[in-house]
Amino acid sequence: MNTERIYLVIKKEITLLFRSKGLIFTTLVLPCLITLIVGFAFTGNIKNVPIIVINEDKGHGDLNYGLVLTNQLERSDQLDVKYFGNWLPIQNGIDLIRNGKYSALVFIPQDFTNRLLLGKAYIQVYVDGSDPVVGYTSSSAIVTVVSQLGSKGAVYVSPDFLFNTNVGVASSSIQLNQLRFVIPGQVGVTIAASLTALSASTIVAERERGSFEQLLVSPISGAELLMGKILYHVLLVGLVNIVSILFVVIVFLDVQIVGNLMLVFLMLFLYAIASTGFGVLISVISKSQIEAAEIAIFSLTIQVWLSGIVYPIRSMPLLLRPVAYALPLTYLGDGLRALMIRGSDFATVQNDFIAIIIYTVVMYALAVHFFSKRID
Amino acid sequence: MTNQSLDPSQVSPVVSTPESMILTKDMTIQFGEFVAVDHVNLDVKRGEIFGFLGPNGAGKTTTERMLCGLLTPTDGSIQVAGYDMVKQPEAAKTHLGYMPQKFSLYDDLKIWENLEFFCGLYQVPKKDREQRITAKLELMQLLEFKNRITGNLSGGMKQRVSLATALVHEPPLLFLDEPTAGVDPALRQVFWTYFRKIKQSGVTIFVNTHYMDEAIQCDRLGLMNRGRLLMVDTPDGLKQRVIGGQAVDLWVSPSNSAKTLEFLKNYPLVKKVEPTGDKFRLIVTDSDEVVLELPEMLDKAEMRPLRIRPVDITLDDVFVKLIDTGPDTRRIE
Numbered sequence: 001m002n003t004e005r006i007y008l009v010i011k012k013e014i015t016l017l018f019r020s021k022g023l024i025f026t027t028l029v030l031p032c033l034i035t036l037i038v039g040f041a042f043t044g045n046i047k048n049v050p051i052i053v054i055n056e057d058k059g060h061g062d063l064n065y066g067l068v069l070t071n072q073l074e075r076s077d078q079l080d081v082k083y084f085g086n087w088l089p090i091q092n093g094i095d096l097i098r099n100g101k102y103s104a105l106v107f108i109p110q111d112f113t114n115r116l117l118l119g120k121a122y123i124q125v126y127v128d129g130s131d132p133v134v135g136y137t138s139s140s141a142i143v144t145v146v147s148q149l150g151s152k153g154a155v156y157v158s159p160d161f162l163f164n165t166n167v168g169v170a171s172s173s174i175q176l177n178q179l180r181f182v183i184p185g186q187v188g189v190t191i192a193a194s195l196t197a198l199s200a201s202t203i204v205a206e207r208e209r210g211s212f213e214q215l216l217v218s219p220i221s222g223a224e225l226l227m228g229k230i231l232y233h234v235l236l237v238g239l240v241n242i243v244s245i246l247f248v249v250i251v252f253l254d255v256q257i258v259g260n261l262m263l264v265f266l267m268l269f270l271y272a273i274a275s276t277g278f279g280v281l282i283s284v285i286s287k288s289q290i291e292a293a294e295i296a297i298f299s300l301t302i303q304v305w306l307s308g309i310v311y312p313i314r315s316m317p318l319l320l321r322p323v324a325y326a327l328p329l330t331y332l333g334d335g336l337r338a339l340m341i342r343g344s345d346f347a348t349v350q351n352d353f354i355a356i357i358i359y360t361v362v363m364y365a366l367a368v369h370f371f372s373k374r375i376d
Numbered sequence: 377m378t379n380q381s382l383d384p385s386q387v388s389p390v391v392s393t394p395e396s397m398i399l400t401k402d403m404t405i406q407f408g409e410f411v412a413v414d415h416v417n418l419d420v421k422r423g424e425i426f427g428f429l430g431p432n433g434a435g436k437t438t439t440e441r442m443l444c445g446l447l448t449p450t451d452g453s454i455q456v457a458g459y460d461m462v463k464q465p466e467a468a469k470t471h472l473g474y475m476p477q478k479f480s481l482y483d484d485l486k487i488w489e490n491l492e493f494f495c496g497l498y499q500v501p502k503k504d505r506e507q508r509i510t511a512k513l514e515l516m517q518l519l520e521f522k523n524r525i526t527g528n529l530s531g532g533m534k535q536r537v538s539l540a541t542a543l544v545h546e547p548p549l550l551f552l553d554e555p556t557a558g559v560d561p562a563l564r565q566v567f568w569t570y571f572r573k574i575k576q577s578g579v580t581i582f583v584n585t586h587y588m589d590e591a592i593q594c595d596r597l598g599l600m601n602r603g604r605l606l607m608v609d610t611p612d613g614l615k616q617r618v619i620g621g622q623a624v625d626l627w628v629s630p631s632n633s634a635k636t637l638e639f640l641k642n643y644p645l646v647k648k649v650e651p652t653g654d655k656f657r658l659i660v661t662d663s664d665e666v667v668l669e670l671p672e673m674l675d676k677a678e679m680r681p682l683r684i685r686p687v688d689i690t691l692d693d694v695f696v697k698l699i700d701t702g703p704d705t706r707r708i709e
Contacts, residue, residue: 008496012482012489019484019525210480214541217444217474217551218497219466 001227005220009228013202014236027237031194032244038186039253048080049138051104052093056086057112065116066108069123069149073106078141086110094126097162103128104138119153129161180255184336185309187245188329191268192275193300194241199233199279200296201289203371208289222371226284226364230276238272258343264336267349270356271332277363278328284371302327309333331355395421397549397580398443402452405442412438414603415452420596422548425571425581427594429691431699435603436584437477437553443582444474444551457549470498473542477553477584479534483527487518487537490526491544498545512540515570532563539570550574552583556590568593588691597691601699611691618694621647622663626656626670627682636679645669657687 017023053073057066074081082102084093093105107124115121125142127135139159146155203226206212215225242265249255257264279296286292304310306320307329313321324330335352338344398420405413413435420426430436441447443454445465454461457471481490491509500508513519516536521529526537535555542550552571556564568590571581583594591597591611598608609617628636633651640649640656645666648659660666663686674681 002499004499005497008493012485012493015489016482016484209483210476210478211482212480213446213476213478214474214480214494215497216446217469217472218494219469219499220497221466 001221001224005224006228006231009220009225010232010235013229013232017236027194027198028240028244031190031241032248035186035190035245036248036252039183039248039255047077049078049104049134049141050080050082050102051106051138051142052082052084052088052096052102053106053108054084054086054088054090054093055108056110057108058110058114060113060117063113063117065113065121065149069106069108069112069146072145072148073142076141076145078137079145090124090126094162097126097128100128103131103134104142106142116149116153116155120156121153122156122158125157125159127159127161128163130163135161180341181337183249183253183255184340185307185329185333187249187268188271188307188309188332188336189300189304190245191238191241191272192303192329195233195238195272195275196279196282196300197293197296198237199229199276200282200286200292202229202233202280203283204286204289204292205283207287223368226280226367226371229280230273230364233276233279234269234273238269238276242268242272255340257340259339260345263346263349264339267332267335267339267353267356270353270360271328274328274356274360274363277360277367281363281367281370284367303329306330307333328356328359331359396455397422397424397457398426398582399455400443400452403439403442403449403454404451405438405447406450412603413442413449416600416603416605418598418605418608420580420582422580423575423578424596425575425583425594427591427597428582428584428600429586429591429597429695430600431695434600434699436600439600440551440553440582440584444472445469457547470545471547472549472551473545473547474551475538475542475553475555477555477557479531479538481526481534481537481541483525485526486523487513487526487529488522490537491541494541495544500545508544508546512543515543515573516540532559535559535563535567539567543574548578549580550582552581554584554586556585556587564590588695591691599695599698606698614691614694615689618697619659619689621659621661623687623689623693624658624660624663624666624670624684625687626658626684627654628656628674628679629682630654632679636674636681639674639677639679643670643673663687 017027051073053070055066055070057064059066070081070083073079074083090105090107093102093107096102097105105126107126109122109124112121112123123146125139127139129135139161143157143159146157149155203212206215246261246265246268250257278299282292282295282299286295302323306313306316306324307327308324309329313324313330316324331352335349335356338349338352396419398418400416400418402415402417403413404411404415416439428436428439438447442449443456443461445456445461445468448462456468459468459471461468482493485493488509491512492505495505495509510519513522516539518533518536518540521533526534529537539555542552556567559567564587571583572593575581583590585591594611596608596610597614599606599614607614607617626636626640637649637651637656640646640658645662646658646660650657650659658666667684667686671681671684
């Protein structure tokens, strides 16, 4: 390996990057911007979910806990209450949910106050299950409000998810609005998307442009060329992305990183190398930039859905689990969650580090291997 | 990878045949069942301009790509500048320059940056780089444009940058793949002036071309068809061997045509008669003698010719003659 040739490739790539303004934006600015946008979309609670309240409670003397409950629901930021008193039949309310006008219905029965005074009351809640995120949010908001009435006696709520039998019983403890649980996966996906997509075109672009021939007749070896390409992506694009994304996460999105920030950084850095190695491999084996882009997008989609950041690996069918364990995002997601949320030490995430390093070496070796083959 | 980290200048040539810059033995490449280049033996000497001719699809570019190390032959050996291209690719590549048919430098780099990049890839000593690049740009009359972005240049200028880049590490061997395709005739002349200048300094040039007026400027020509090297000779030697002599064109009135042909067949000075259109092309040993003597003879036999004149055989004639246009038999299916 000749280090000067590697250096020249890096220098050339940087010069080309800075000659192309569009590329500067997409490579250096877009990734942290996306994190910011996704962060803000997730941040705070889901607000103003429109719900129906039907109150048939006849009360007890001056007492009407049905009205009290309605007032408290109205006070919730997350809910936007449309009060129907006792004149709307439940079936008509459910039809309104079906039409998409409302996301949930709270039904307070006529003996609500009386039963509560005796210590035990029921309300009926129907939730639109077609959008689980909104469904969980509204039902958990309702459950939270109802539980505040608890001092008067026990109120039993049984949320009924409409149109979606799989959602099953909603747990009041689900809190999708907690950004910090989403961030490790989000950061990983952004780094992977940025570096894989960018590096996936790097060799195939030279091939399409024709500069590949001029490179290949020169004495530069495949290993040198690929090393230069990888280092450029990681050292410039990767570092800028990681630093800016972490900055956005900590400063703008106010996500606390419980564990060691250096370990988080190191893990993301290794993951950036792995993603670039994968991108360069795609670039070496594809015949056109469009083909490379398609492979990159397809593989990223697989990573997002199978790496355990969206859906737990333990719940996947047996057949898919080996795929999940072959994806680097699986280890990054696991490691970052441990470091950022649980504050684990190095020993806990050691295996994640090792897995990412092995993946990187394999990608680079495969890229070099196919590169020498692909000259023909 | 240890092999590739060796300093090319310290690798000794496999066989020391100093005057052969390109030496191939039964060089063959097969793509599946298709034999694109079939047992080609080339021996190009130092300081030669070697032209490579052949119709489209003859295997010229494939041959040149193998010689440059872009393709690996499936059989046979290639020696370039004394190095085995398959076993010592880095050393061999250090000694050659290549100007591809299609412009292949970086559009977003300045002229100077493109040359600097390749200078570095070829490991030209750092202290020499600036002077080398300056010299090559001067030779190509590009020095004043050195800070221009390459992508904004005209086609002709791009070709010149491309040639300057191929020369920047001062290779003893230069490969040109149709270097003047799409270049106007004036600039083509300029290019050939460059090539001769480079040759003067001892550089060997291997050039693929379609233009016969270029081929004639080569020292030797190789003629390729359907993957086979048909013939290698000087331009004059090729004419002599393929056409078999000098040529004379003879026009007679159509009514005399059959009689004349009969007469010519028995006329001792004519080696061969080819009826072409409204005239006969005669292949003779000495055209002057025939032009002087033949009209008189015909006149005596009452077949007065309309016109007679000696013709220069062009390489086009040679080309057309050699390249038979029958079905391609290289596909074995």
